[in-house]
Amino acid sequence: MSEQSGDHGIRQDPDRSEDRSTSDGSGWRRSVTLFWSVYDRIVTILTILFLSVTVLTVLVAAIGRSMGTPVRSAPQLALLFLIWAIVLGADICLRKGEHIRVSVIADALPSVGRKILTALHLVLIVPFLLFLAWDGFDLATGNWQRQLGATGLSYGMITLALPVGALLFLVSISRRIARFGLDATLEPEDHHHESPL
Template identity: 35%
Template structure:
């Protein structure tokens, strides 16, 4: 089921990115001919924040976020896994806080208009709680997978193992 969710996230993000490119290109062409599309830049910005969160969730799921592991690279797997679980608990708490506060912000901004688009600004601010939920799901999925394979001596929550490098394109 999570594989389907990952595929759906990818399709939505790719679709949104395509719409952004089309909007910006069309706006540039229309501006050249003296008929600017005023709302297109606002719409592209709105879609971009959503693409960022979809991309962040995909990167979390594939363990593709940048990491500086110089200090813990030589720590035994058992201790490194424990440290990654502790970090995951802190990250999940932070994502939960962001989701709650982002929802409050979206509700507060529901009457505010976003630029010249006529849309509610809540569409922009709802990207934060939605993105935090997607990131949280991906993080929990990685943590559960690391826990189930903890005895293999290489699977971690944030760091790809040698066998995971080959399966990244399947996500």
């Protein structure tokens, strides 16, 4: 009888006990997770939007040209939106670890060697991105008075993609370091989708 009562006793829900033990940080973690989820979604939506506008602008320009009424500002607008789509798309790839990489040497190294190689990469990449962000803002403000062809927009909107992209890349690298540690910072999230060159 005592064996049966042990089976029918009060069972603790593992989710509830975990909630009590992590209640201090779970609200903060949820907020951070929600923030990054919204951030990622905004970047993805903007990338799709800018790429779609690029395609539509080229289509309108081609139709207008074939009808004998070319749209003078279409090439500049297509360039503007294409550059921003490329920068945002590159950030998405960096965030997911899906950028082009040659991993023959890294895959042959033990875990400690991969960490050292990743640290070396980051020592080269991070200062370069900081340089691009710093000088890129100077470039963008210097080009702000220059017009982007017939659009009437500022050419600085194109050059602003450089520092903004560099800052986005720095954020993505920081997130990957926080999430995966130094060993897998530059690794793809899913090796099954990786295709060799």
